[in-house]
Amino acid sequence: MYPLRRRTVTALSVTTLLFVLPVTQSATADPVTAGEAEPDSARAVYRVPETDPASRTAVNRTGALVLSVDEGTAFVTATPEQAERLRSRGMTLHRVADGPTQSQSAPARPAEFPPEDSGYHTYSETLAEIEEAATDHPGIVDSTSAGSSARGRDIPVVKISDRADVDEAEPEVLFTCNQHAREHLTAEMCLHILRRYTDGYGSNPGITEAVDNREIWIIPMVNPDGATYDVAGADYRGWRRNRQSTPVDLNRNWGYRWGCCGGSSGDPSQPTYRGPAPFSAPEIASVRDFVESRVVGGRQRITAHIDFHSFSELVLWPYGYTTADTAPGMTREQYRRFAELGNAMADTNGYTPMQSSDLYVTDGSVNDWMWAEHGILSFTFEMYPSGGGLDGFYPPDEVIQRETSRNDEAVAMLLDEAGN
Ligand code: 0X9
Ligand code: CA
Ligand code: CA
Ligand code: CA
Ligand code: ZN
Numbered sequence: 001m002y003p004l005r006r007r008t009v010t011a012l013s014v015t016t017l018l019f020v021l022p023v024t025q026s027a028t029a030d031p032v033t034a035g036e037a038e039p040d041s042a043r044a045v046y047r048v049p050e051t052d053p054a055s056r057t058a059v060n061r062t063g064a065l066v067l068s069v070d071e072g073t074a075f076v077t078a079t080p081e082q083a084e085r086l087r088s089r090g091m092t093l094h095r096v097a098d099g100p101t102q103s104q105s106a107p108a109r110p111a112e113f114p115p116e117d118s119g120y121h122t123y124s125e126t127l128a129e130i131e132e133a134a135t136d137h138p139g140i141v142d143s144t145s146a147g148s149s150a151r152g153r154d155i156p157v158v159k160i161s162d163r164a165d166v167d168e169a170e171p172e173v174l175f176t177c178n179q180h181a182r183e184h185l186t187a188e189m190c191l192h193i194l195r196r197y198t199d200g201y202g203s204n205p206g207i208t209e210a211v212d213n214r215e216i217w218i219i220p221m222v223n224p225d226g227a228t229y230d231v232a233g234a235d236y237r238g239w240r241r242n243r244q245s246t247p248v249d250l251n252r253n254w255g256y257r258w259g260c261c262g263g264s265s266g267d268p269s270q271p272t273y274r275g276p277a278p279f280s281a282p283e284i285a286s287v288r289d290f291v292e293s294r295v296v297g298g299r300q301r302i303t304a305h306i307d308f309h310s311f312s313e314l315v316l317w318p319y320g321y322t323t324a325d326t327a328p329g330m331t332r333e334q335y336r337r338f339a340e341l342g343n344a345m346a347d348t349n350g351y352t353p354m355q356s357s358d359l360y361v362t363d364g365s366v367n368d369w370m371w372a373e374h375g376i377l378s379f380t381f382e383m384y385p386s387g388g389g390l391d392g393f394y395p396p397d398e399v400i401q402r403e404t405s406r407n408d409e410a411v412a413m414l415l416d417e418a419g420n
Contacts, residue, residue: 040065040271041238043077045097045389048086053323056360059086061262063270065240066360068312070387077271077390096389106234113184113231119397120184121191122231123153123224129191130158130220137198140164140211146219147286150244153224155286160197160216171418172215172294174305174376175411176287179250179366181226181239182393185383185403186308190220192404193411210415217302219290222283223250238390240271242283248275251309252362253284254369261321263363274364291374304418305378306411307366311392314382315346315410316356318367323357329372341417342379348409356380377417381407 045067048059051074056066062085064078076093078086083093113120121129134141142164146155161170177183177190197216200207210216221227225243230236241247249271252264255278259266264274279285294301317338319327325335339353346353356367359382370378384403385392395403 040067040077040240041236041390043079044083044095046076046078046083046093047096047389048074048076048091048093050092053358053360055091057262057357058089059091060272060360062086063265063267065271067389068385068387068392069314069359070312073387075387075389075392108234109232111228111232113397117394117397119400121187123221123228126187126191126220126224127154127156129194130156133158133194133198137201140201141198146290148282149223149225149286150242150282151225153228155219155222155224155283157290158194158218158220160194160211160218161214162212167296168215170213170215171303172217172301173415173418174217174219174291174302175308176219176222176305176366177308178220178224178227179222179283179307180309181223181230181241182236183308183310183383184227184230184393185310185395185400187220187227188400189308189381189383189404189407190218192400194218194220196408206412210412214415214418215301216415217290217294219287222287225283236394238393241273242281244275244281246275247273248281249273250281250284251307251366252364253279253281254364254366255279255288256364256369256372257321258364261361261363263321263361263365272362278364288369291370291376295374300374300376302374302376304414305367305370305376306414307378307380308383309380310383311385311388312359312382313349313351313384313386314359314380315342315349315351315353316359316367316380316382317342318356318371318378320356320362320365320368323355323361325355338377338379341377341413345379345410345413348413349406351381377414379414381410383407 050072059066059076062082064076064082067075111122130143134143140160142159144157146157175190175193177186197207201211223242226239229243230239241249246268252272252274258278259274265272275281279288326332342353367378367380370376
């Protein structure tokens with residue numbers, strides 16, 4: 001179990017929330033008119049033993065949200081009403097976080113991590129890292145923009161390859177991070193890949209071979225508004241979605257079988273709100289446009305993809321919208337390829353491999369769209385830690401190096417497989 005932190009996520013009661021909201025909003029200049037009533041941190045956290053894929057999907061359908069799963073034990077955020085409903089269906093919920101855990105007089109922070117977590121990169125520090133990589137390695141780094149976030153922040157895309165300024169006929173691989181605001185360790189994962197495949201070029205033979213024979217695309221922060229909002233308060237906010245006027249769960253906004261199957265919410269106040277239409281979130285429309293721009297001569301050049309999330313230490317593959325292994329666009333043979341590669345990658349990092357719907361059903365998630373619409377071998381990695389409540393989103397910066405390099409072999413394996 002993850003050790004308790006000095007700085008914990010505030011789990012506010014509804015009354016407390018109403019009390020602090022105006023202060024919080026004026027401090028951030030990031031007003032949001034709807035959906036604000038229920039950040040996950042305003043709900044209580046419960047430990048729920050002995051869950052299975054069906055019961056976890058049922059939990060999410062009430063509007064409660066599964067945060068993590070470790071050997072069947074789930075941690076869930078829920079309102080009192082949602083918790084009551086789950087109990088009336090025979091589930092056991094142990095409340096583990098209760099009421100405010102942070103002094104309400106703590107000063108609001110600007111868009112920065114608390115000093116003890118300064119090893120994490122803010123949005124502007126992320127831009128600076130990209131700049132630095134491009135300056136230090138001019139021939140092999142090229143950075144562009146996928147588009148703009150809801151609040152006008154650029155969503156940078158970095159390319160790493162020999163002759164980076166030329167579109168060569170090399171298999172292309174995409175890494176995306178930080179769709180969910182509070183999953184800050186994932187942005188570090190993308191920055192780690194960026195540093196590793198640039199600093200190691202010319203000295204590390206495996207890295208040199210990959211950079212010479214692949215085109216590596218990295219999007220370190222799909223959700224820069226949400227990531228910034230999550231840290232710009234007196235405490236971490238436990239924020240998941242983007243910062244549109246009605247916030248959207250970006251990993252429910254993708255267009256393949258969007259909203260089909262009870263794996264997202266149509267209620268704007270819920271954490272898995274899918275938005276009013278597929279690709280309604282500008283961040284997701286931007287990443288979609290980027291991926292579509294890689295269709296050259298009628299062929300999608302990106303062959304493999306990892307979308308990094310936290311947490312639970314899992315390797316997940318499509319489909320997420322159905323519990324069936326095979327479905328339209330997923331033959332038995334294709335499923336086996338996902339499962340084999342997923343298992344092989346999990347052998348290298350100690351994560352648990354499974355089809356994503358074995359965690360719980362989702363619709364409108366990124367892997368389903370990448371695979372069904374573009375034939376991209378698309379995985380989700382849920383990073384460290386393996387279980388726990390809201391604190392699991394905020395591991396201390398001391399673990400960044402260990403937990404990002406933990407995926408070096410898996411990343412190398414995917415880059416290799418992208419040529420097959
Ligand atoms: O719910 C999500 O979008 C991902 N988990 S997270 O805790 N990071 O929010 C999991 C997406 C994987 N897909 C499915 N489970 N179907
Ligand atoms: Ca620290
Ligand atoms: Ca090249
Ligand atoms: Ca190319
Ligand atoms: Zn996530």
